[in-house]
Amino acid sequence: MRLVTRARLKSPWILHFDCGSCNGCDIEILAALTPKFDAERLGVVNIGDPKQADVIVVTGPANPRSARALRSLYEQTPDPKVVVAVGACAATGGVFRNCENVFGGVDKVIPVDVYVPGCAARPEQIIDGLLLALRKLKEKDGG
Amino acid sequence: MTAQRIVSDGGVFLEKVRELRERDARFITITVIDCGDRIEAVYHFDTGSELVNLRLEVPKEEGLPSITSVYSAAFVAENEVQDQYKIKVSGLSLDLKGRMLKSDAPVLAVSIPSALEGGTQPTGRKLGRCRESCPAMVNVPKYVRQIAAGDIEGAYNTILERAPFPAILGRVCFAACERGCRQYRDERPVRCRLLKRYAADSLVQLKQRRERAKPTGKRVAVVGGGPAGLTAAYxxxxxxxxxxxxxxxxxxxGAMLAYIPRFRLPQNVLDAEIAARIEEAGIRVEAREVESLENLFRQGFDAVFVAIGAQKGLKLMIEGEDSPGVYDVMEILSEINVYGRRPEVGKIVAVIGGGDGAVDAARVCRRLGAESVTVFYRRSREEMPASLDQVEAAMAEGVDFMCLASPVRIIPGKPLKVVFQKMQLAQEKDEKGRRKPVPLPGSEFTIEADTVIRAIGQRVDLPKGFNLEVDERGFVATKDKAGATSMKGVWAGGDAVVRPKSVIEGIKEGRAAASAIDKYLGGSGIPEPVVDESELVPRPHDASEILGIEPATPKCLEPTVRIKGFDEVEGGFERDDATREASRCWRCDWNE
Amino acid sequence: MVSMETVFSAVALVAAPFAGGLLMGVDRKITARMQSRMGPPVLQPFYDVLKLWGKSPVITSRLQPILAFGYLGFSFLSVALLLFGGDLLSIVFTAALAEVCIVTVSMSAKSPYSYLGGRRELFCMLSTEPLMILSALSIYIVTRSFIVENVLTFEEPLLPLLPGAFIVTGIVLLIEMRKSPFDVSASSHAHQEIVRGVYTELSGYTMALVEVGHWIRTVLVLSIASIFWAPNILVGWGLALALLFMVILADNAFPRLSWQRMVKTSWALGFALIAANVLLLVVTGGATI
Amino acid sequence: MNETEQPVEVNTVIPFGPQHPVLPEPIQLRFTIHQDKVVGVVPNIGYIHRGIEKACELNDYKKNVSLCERVCGICNFMHAMAYCEAVEELTDTEVPDRAKYLRVVWSELSRLQSHLLWLGLFADSIGFESLFMHIWRDREIVLSLNEKTSGHRIHLSTCAIGGVNKDMDKGLISEYKSGMELLERRIRELAPVFYKDRSVKDRTVGKGVLPKKRAMLLGAVGPTARGSGIPQDMRRLGYEAYSNLDFEPVVHDEGDVHARLLVRLEEVFQSIRLIKECLEKMPEGPVMNKNRRFPNGATVVRIEQPRGELFYNVMGNGTKRLRRCRIRTPTLANIPALVDILVGYDVSDIAPIVMSVDPCISCTER
Structure with a gap:
């Protein structure tokens, strides 16, 4: 495996975007970074800057306004990148799927690589999803 | 609700609000109720000791007066009202123009990623499972909805975007879409295939108005007029x-003409649809055999698509195979279909093989007067490649099936004697994941038959002058999914490539090759239909609304009547049945 | 004929970025432990930089790559000057040049965050540069030389004479490493009101270059701190690492202050410490002005 | 706001959000900056608007409990409770006493969860990362109690129309008690940092001042109002079992970020005390009282959520669908105040000031 690929697997910098969730998944994403779960031991850093992110973590269903923001974040993020949709809403719209201002999961807006189930998803699941995303990142590398 | 004062006049209302402010009341929020042409707005205030509600009723077009001049904090609630009820609140101090909560841009302004049409990721929720299962990716959900809405012509054209023969496919397709349907699990899939047939059959005129692009001046030769070739040509x-x-x-x-029995696909349907397509696309058909591809290029063609099919029947490689009375499945079928003869098959017929061809041959033999027809297959029923519908129809017509039996030798004579050996399935699997049959020692048995029909597969009979690279089994070798061959400017598809397959797979390859050829000739490929989000219809809130609809079943000819001739066995849907069936679609492509 | 010392210096120069990366890794590990976390592996900074190197960059202005290389180059140069015995003032100026590169990068971008980060980075410079020069001056007062070699061969350790200047170096390190309370212009994590500050517009390899430059600068300041116990390098580096530990401790014990507060504190504290120190020297007769 | 329209010659406009590390949620605040001072703010929301109010009118009224719970993931129990209370009133359902106490326990637990979350995020917004980590470590105590109660860390889903659908046994009660003891000890250890630490005070004292008069006019609610000296606390309306409990609203008079910080910190201790008191006083008995009537009429329910007054105006028309369900969440009420207090402070103060009203955008936009 190439050195860069190996480094990539150990250094996922995440960009978290809330597309319209109820907050449950968002606080669980933050909780995944805090002492009990400490995702940083896997090199996860919440970087907050799309230009430097590797993994886009999205929560919540998409609505027209957040979809535009999400789309632009996705476009700003340089390759290789993977998208993790956290929670039932991000996957399908969840309980909000039939709400008037919601048009479904985030995969209607950007391609999603990993779906993390749950309402809200647990931090363990989120970390699991990130690892799965890394595996996809490796596949994209052809490694 | 406690204390309520009803005020209707705007001026008096503002006065009351001002009064409340002097009492140091806190503004809470506004509740608006839509009453048709009027709206009812309840303003809530908290005076510290009690909740005060002011009710204001105004006609919708008049809108609400803003109270931001008294309570500047009300701008949030008022902007929200403006958003949610599309009414004007006049005199707002910070007017977000009805865009606080909602975006005025339609959903379409968000570009849907190109992954949608190409079928890369995420195919998950956007195509619908039926569409994903279809080799040619026909937009099944769309045409099903169009049929439900009564737009027959639209449905027919939706299918044409991806597959040019709806009427034919509506009869002979193995309907992967139905197996993909989420109601397949409950054994009641939406009968997409029959809906397709319904769409085609209800049209008075199969020929559609199609805009042909400006002539490019390029010439393309298509060798072979089967499904793949015609699709590419179209x-x-x-x-x-x-x-x-x-x-x-x-x-x-091609194969649709020669090898599919007429009781599955009537001649007039086949001819009418092919003629319509040929006319629409302005295709010239030349009745001659092509000897060499170089010749075509020399005649001024810019690109060639080879779709010559696979006509050479595979041999059993056993003793006595060349005895009289042993036929190839293709010989029998094309005898009837192409030349209109009725070959003599005798009373007892043995068919060897397990594909659709074998089943078709067996059913044809029943119609030719054979009293006992048995299909011998060396694996078990689960492995049989023939589609279940066909097998069931054949059984209804009195065809016997004998599985796990493989011929060992044929002893010539009249009648022929065929020695079979029983087989069993080994644990190890072959490259296709099917369990391998191994002979069961000492289990040989002999049967007698007037005719033996071989139906174990076909190979390509590639003319010598073609000079194309072939793979180890004699099929044309291709370099990519579009079917580019070893020769520049030559593409191949259909049964001539890899293995004999279904009509719909041939269509898929023909379309892919057409797109590649167009790009090669300087075009930009077949344009992908634009996805219109508005065409996606939400499903009803209540699942029982859909699940409560009874599935429709088409009428079929009685087996005893069927075997008397070559009339079409399966019936189509009537109008009511079709709309009802189409409305059973769960709309997986809209939302999961 | 190349002398032993030159060879040693050359090796140290090559090793500087690696040492810096390692220090960063140790820093992140200790920080995590202070926050009751496991923390990333010690080699994490190297993974990060390698990964950044392999990402496709988004170059927002043509100047960006040049200036990123400039940042790294000038940082390297300043360490080289130190190792090969240049003079302290030129080291400080070269290091400032590197800083100018990064400020220019961030100010030339359109993003307001990057612009604000650049502005704040200027204030960081404004805080650190006078302190560095004052430290160098106070060293000069004791040793009568700006040349590192002469400082290194001074007869006694500098720390007992210049405790104030040593603490000032610590403050510089605090600002230089972008640690709380002075992490105003950028932060390693996204815990910053201006997102990534000066780093906002960097991506891919330019970010990797800047990151390596940052390591080298950390090594530079630590090396200057180690001079305070010359010529015994081991004790000197022990001191420097102790300083680093104190900086990490401070990072975890303070919130971020505003840049105004940073300039005020660093100037007041820095001037006072140096002045007190020099005054003490004069009074005790350790040096004459 | 009049202040936002001040003409200033050279201004920088900073869009703060929708994606910003300080806020886990998308809201966009467009700041006009003049010489590092904020001179104007325009809030731009709508990134999370889902249309829950509308959806509430289309659903079966019973299904709305779980929908309302997801108006906000942080104070989810309180949303469900407010909705249930409203429906109970419209259907004349009497809630058993034990259920009332349980509801108080769980809503105070929500408050604890929310305040601890906020204290952590606030520490993070002023760049105090280690404090953030430690508070979130201690917050896990509350979450593990949630998990032991209902099997889920975030959404309790224990509230139902007519009471609660889960009872606590002795074991769970003692778990709660020991959990509260542990939490109190841990937070007591950390509290001096907020009270005394000079650097924290440097960032908070005198920042984002909201005078009492202004707070009342702008309709501020919850800790934002209490931090400005307004003793406004909906729990004093005595809904559920609060009328039997002994407590005073936590009030600080300064009106700055630090005052709001201390209000929330002290409310953490208050909540711990209330939970302990409830567990002591809780009577035995059933926890659920079913009623099959359809809601009819209109009612207003106001409860105290971690961020302030939560307002539910539910109207029924005697069918299984509601006529209207109006939800006004505390953050929405605090937005005018937020816009007001930001003006005149430094860019570096934006993050702590925005955080100081504890914006919950998910609530705001529903």
């Missing part, structure tokens, strides 16, 4: 190229 023709189909029989249709 799409290339629409793209403005001048297409010539070389068909040695002079009549187009």
């Amino acid at each position: 799409y290339l023709g629409l793209l403005g190229h001048e297409v010539t189909v070389f068909e040695k029989r002079g009549v187009c249709g």
Whole structure:
């Protein structure tokens, strides 16, 4: 495996975007970074800057306004990148799927690589999803 | 609700609000109720000791007066009202113009990623499972909805975007879409295939109004007029190229014409649909055999698509195979279909093989007067490649099936004697994941038959002059999914590549090749239909609304009547049945 | 004929970025432990930089790559000057040049965050540069030389004479490493009101270059701190690492202050410490002005 | 706001959000900056608007409990409770006493969860990362109690129309008690940092001042109002079992970020005390009282959520669908105040000031 690929697997910098969730998944994403779960031991850093992110973590269903923001974040993020949709809403719209201002999961807006189930998803699941995303990142590398 | 004062006049209302402010009341929020042409707004205030509600009723077009001049904090609630009820609040201090909560841009402004049409990721929720299962990716959900809405012509054209023969496919397709349907699990899939047939059959005129692109001046030769060849020719023709189909029989249709029995696909349907397509795309058909591809290029063709099919029947490789009375499945079928003869098959017929061809041959033999027809297959029923519908129809017509039996030798004579050996399935699997049959020692048995029909597969009979690279089994070798061959400017598809397959797979390859050829000739490929989000219809809130609809079943001929002739066995849907069936679609492509 | 010392210096120069990366890794590990976390592996900074190197960059201005290389180059140069015995003032100026590069990068971008980060980075410079020069001056007062070699061969350790200047070096390190309370212009994590500050517009390899430059600068300041116990390098580096530990401790014990507060504190504290120190020297007769 | 329209010659406009590390949620605040001072703010929301109010009118009224719970993931129990209370009133359902106490326990637990979350995020917004980590470590105590109660860390889903659908046994009660003891000890250890630490005070004292008069006019609610000296606390309306409990609203008079910080910190201790008191006083008995009537009429329910007054105006028309369900969440009420207090402070103060009203955008936009 190439050195860069190996480094990539150990250094996922995440960009978290809330597309319209109820907050449950968002606080669980933050909780995944805090002492009990400490995702940083896997090199996860919440970087907050799309230009430097590797993994886009999205929560919540998409609505027209957040979809535009999400789309632009996705476009700003340089390759290789993977998208993790956290929670039932991000996957399908969840309980909000039939709400008037919601048009479904985030995969209607950007391609999603990993779906993390749950309402809200647990931090363990989120970390699991990130690892799965890394595996996809490796596949994209052809490694 | 406690204390309520009803005020209707705007001026008096503001006065009351001002009064409340002097009492140091806190503004809480506004509740608006839509009463048709009027709206009812309840303003809530908290005076510290009690909740005060002011009710204001105004006509919708008049809108609400803003109270931001008294309570500046009300701008949030008022902007929200403006958003949610599309009414004007006049005199707002910070007017967000009805865009606080909602975006005025329609959903379409968000570009849907190109992954949608190409079928890469995420295919998950956007195509619908039926569409994903279809080799040619026909937009099944869309045409099903169009049929439900009564737009027959639209449905037919939706299918044409991806597959040019709806009427034919509606009869002979193995309907992967139905197996993909989420109601398949409950054994009641939406009968997409029959809906397709319904759409085609209800049209008075199969020929559609199609805009052909400006002539490009490029000439393309298509060798072979089967499903793959005609598909490629059709799409290339629409793209403005001048297409010539070389068909040695002079009549187009290929395998659809020669090998599919007429009781499954009536001649008139086949001819009408092919003729319509040929006319729409301006295709020229030339009845001659092509000897060499170089010749075609020399005649001024810019690109060639080879779709010559696979006609050479595979041999059993056993003793006595060449005895009289042993036929190839293709010989029998084309005898009837192409030349209109009725070959003599005797009373007892043994068919060897397990594909659709074998089943068709067996059913044909029943119609030719054979009293006992048995299909011998060396694996078990689960492995049989023939589609279940066909097998069931054959059984209803009195065809016997004998599985796990493989011929060892044929002893010539009248009647023929065929020695079979029983087989069992080994644990190890072959490259396709099927369990391998191994002979069971000492289990040989002999049967007698007037005719033995071999139906174990076909190979390509590639003319020597073609000079194309072939793979180890004699099929044309291709370099990519579009079917580019070893020769520049030559593409191949259909049964001539890899293995004999279904009509729909041939169509898929023909379309892919057409797109590649167009790009090669300087075009931009077949344009992908634009996804219109508005065409997606939400499903009802209540699942029982859909699940409560009874599935429709088409009428079929009685087995005793069927075997008397070559009339079409399966019936189509009536109008009511079709709309009802189409409305059973769960709309998986809209939302999961 | 190349002398032993030159060879040693050359090796140290090559090793500087690696040492810096390692220090960063140790820093992140200790920080995590202070926050009751496991923390990333010690080699994490190297993974990060390698990964950044492999990402496709988004170059927002043509100057960006040049200036990123400039940042790294000038940082390297300043360490080289130190190792090969240049003079302290030129080291400080070269290091400032590197800083100018990064400020220019961030100010030339359109993003307001990057612009604000650049502005704040200027204030960081404004805080650190006078302190560095004052430290160098106070060293000069004791040793009568700006040349590192002469400082290194001074007869006694500097720390007992210049405790104030040593603490000032610590403050510089605090600002230089972008640690709380002075992490105003950028932060390693996204815990910053201006997102990534000066780093906002960097991506891919330019970010990797800047990151390596940052390591080298950390090594530079630590090396200057180690001079305070010359010529015994081991004790000197022990001191420097102790300083680093104190900086990490401070990072975890303070919130971020505003840049105004940073300039005020660093100037007041820095001037006072140096002045007190020099005054003490004069009074005790350790040096004459 | 009049202040936002001040003409200033050279201004920088900073869009703060929708994606910003300080806020886990998308809201966009467009700041006009003049010489590092904020001179104007325009809030731009709508990134999370889902249309829950509308959806509430289309659903079966019973299904709305779980929908309302997801108006906000942080104070989810309180949303469900407010909705249930409203429906109970419209259907004349009497809630058993034990259920009332349980509801108080769980809503105070929500408050604890929310305040601890906020204290952590606030520490993070002023760049105090280690404090953030430690508070979130201690917050896990509350979450593990949630998990032991209902099997889920975030959404309790224990509230139902007519009471609660889960009872606590002795074991769980003692778990709660020991959990509260542990939490109190841990937070007591950390509290001096907020009270005394000079650097924290440097960032908070005198920042984002909201005078009492202004707070009342702008309709501020919850800790934002209490931090400005307004003793406004909906729990004093005595809904559920609060009328039997002994407590005073936590009030600080300064009106700055630090005052709001201390209000929330002290409310953490208050909540711990209330939970302990409830567990002591809780009577035995059933926890659920079913009623099959359809809601009819209109009612207003106001409860105290971690961020302030939560307002539910539910109207029924005697069918299974509601006529209207109006939800006004505390953050929405605090937005005018937020816009007001930001003006005149430094860019570096934006993050702590925005955080100081504890914006919950998910609530705001529903």
